[in-house]
Amino acid sequence: MKLFTEQEAPLLRALGKLNYTNPFTPERLELEEIILGRPPAPERRVWNMHDGARGTREDVTELAELAKHWANELRRRTELPGVKLDGTALDVAEPVVIYHLFEKHRAAMTAQMLNSPDETRFPCYDEFAADFDYFLNRPGRRLQCSYEPERTFAIYFQIHRAFHHIFDFLIGGTLAAGKLRAEVWQSLFTVDIYRYHRALYNRMQEINTLITGESGTGKELVARAIALSQYIPFDARSRRFRTAYPGCFRPVHLSALPQTMLESELFGHRKGAYTGALSDRVGYLEACDPSDAVLLDEIGEINAEVQVKLLRVLQTRRFQRLGDNAEREFSGKIIAATNRDLARACREGKFRNDLYYRLCSDTIETVPLRDLTGGSPAELEKFVDILAGRLLGEEESKRFLPEAMEWIIRHLGAEYPWPGNVRELEQCVRNLVIRGSYTPAPPAEPAENAERPELERLLSRCTLSADELLRTYVGLVRRRAGSCVKAAEQLKLDRRTVAKYLPPEP
Template sequence: AIFTHDMRRYRRGLWQRMHDVPTLIVGPTGSGKELVARAIGLSRHIPFQSAGQRFAEDFREGVFALNLSALSSTLIESELFGHRRGAFTGAVGDRPGWLEVCPPLGTVFLDEIAEVDASIQVKLLRVLQTRTFQRVGDTQERRFQGKIVAATNRDLAAEMAAGRFRPDLYYRLCADVIETPSLAAILRDAPGELPALLRFLAARIAGEAEAEALAVAAERWIRERLGPGYPWPGNVRELEQCIRNVMVRGTYHPPRAEPATPRAGLADAFLAGSLTADELVRGYCTLVYAQTGSYLETARRLALDRRTVTAKVDRELLARLRDVTASERGRRKPTDGSAGR
């Protein structure tokens, strides 16, 4: 769902030229940038035959991923370009880099591209411009035959304005830009994606046999405790950890302020437009009933039939509303020393 539209471009008329075009994937941390890169790399830009439900050619995995933020400049050079024996301390033999090992139609994935320093940016620019490179300590020109896919969670326009990222490198990378939206944006636009995403992640965590039950339990916990308006600051990565916590401990504590109250959660979901019509009616009937304590009065206020109100009141939400109300009353109750003042 995140990248279906973009992926179709790799399976149409220009597929045979896409290995010459670098791809830049931008999006917040945990939004699936590496999954998009691997999907592009594993497709090898080979057309998909819908009639036979298979690719037009066989291929083997050829995605070489490198997290640039985790390595020093020297190690990045060695890993990418390779090195000659004696090029630096510890270089005891000739070693090819990933640009050299990458086969035709293979993919080198450069994660956190905005973290590299100026010297590496210059060398990457040369690879993109000429499709050639040199091993560290060597003068022989070698040819890169694969595709470059880069990713970042930074605002590259701001990085260029601050002088930390070369504009010419950006303009070489931006021929094909894919944006991975945040999980909150995905669920705001398509609330129905949550059950399918939970099912997929639950299968990866607990296996197919336990996936359905775990997904249902996680979805119930999320709707009851976090509410539809929860922003998911950690995106899909946070959702996966939420599922793990629900499986192991039966609960999850977000790395933020206390979860929204039931009223605040409903209000956030209403403003975000992420509630279905039935969820909206159930939530509003429950809120009004929590105030009135009467089905008849609730039906009168909402201009609904009493049977409808009775059927729509959510017992679990009602219990949580009453817990919050009791807690608020307890906090407002005067102490013995202040009662007589």
């Protein structure tokens, strides 16, 4: 007798794959369609855990109930006489149980994460461990598990933090926003989460991440989401994680510091290393736990001497304090960010090739505001709502939001490209609060040439299809022209043809 029928197998496999699928890719929606037997709502082209009121979507709750049913049913069937627990059956059953345990304990873990973020002790582990043994570690009738409960618990907590921080820091319902969230998820769990679980969960700090993108597109937010969502080991005996996650992010704004102070911030110094060094100092690199991440913001601005010292850290993970010969070890993760084209800077001799190649093993390109909103007033309103809430508070921002959106649409238009990205939108909101109007700054003279390096970079790769090349060029012309109508005139195309090659709206 088999553990499940051939008719049940596709649903069980799809349920199990929810554990190992990047939730921000189209595959997640496809799996939900298979499991629930219905397509997602027509307006839902990007997966989201929450409904509009920040509650959990009904689909997510329904999936959790279905996983609960099948986890208990599979356990019941393993007790029946004559049931064969062969490798194929176990490979299908284990992920279903793992997904059930993830959903069952999500509320308790998320509540402690949000309400007591600095607390490292998690008493809820006892109930989790009991459930883990109940389903997966029964002598003689063991389903199957690839790793021990405490590592599973630690990875669950990492996934909960990743969901929370990616959603909170990277908003937007367009395909471009969904793609950015998917890339951040891959930076944490890689493209193959099976491999991550087996071999990489405690080694991802050895892989550097480079975040690029226009100024004001949230590179630090991406870095923060990654840093606060890294793997933190859990000790089952003490019921404690090794460190509290809010302290895992250490940003250093490189261009804001003179060289001596910059090196002291990064590497530390000994007393007397330079004028004003009155005592020993521990730098960011030395203070890092393996679960910590240092953000090197504006990495493209550092001079050649600091580049050499950073290269040594990335190559050997060792460094010296200023004025000291003792070797010290860096055990955390490096995240670098820049709005410069580092490949071009390398060609021009302004940035070291070897440092660049050490940085770009994992790259993320942030998305400009014009693509995050896709020209949709509803998407733009999400950003205005957040910015107004920070300035006015929740109650007053509700009163302000309709008048702000009305002014923006009437005077700037839904397709205004926001060249200053979120920083410009924030300035617009502040101007509307204070003066009731906003005047965009005139475009800089070299704006025409500013996009040329980006286009040159894409063309030099020789990997664009003809359709992608058209989309890229039409998008550049549209941004410079300011509207589809003007772009169509310049390209000598029909407006509908121009719209066809622009990124789709949600």
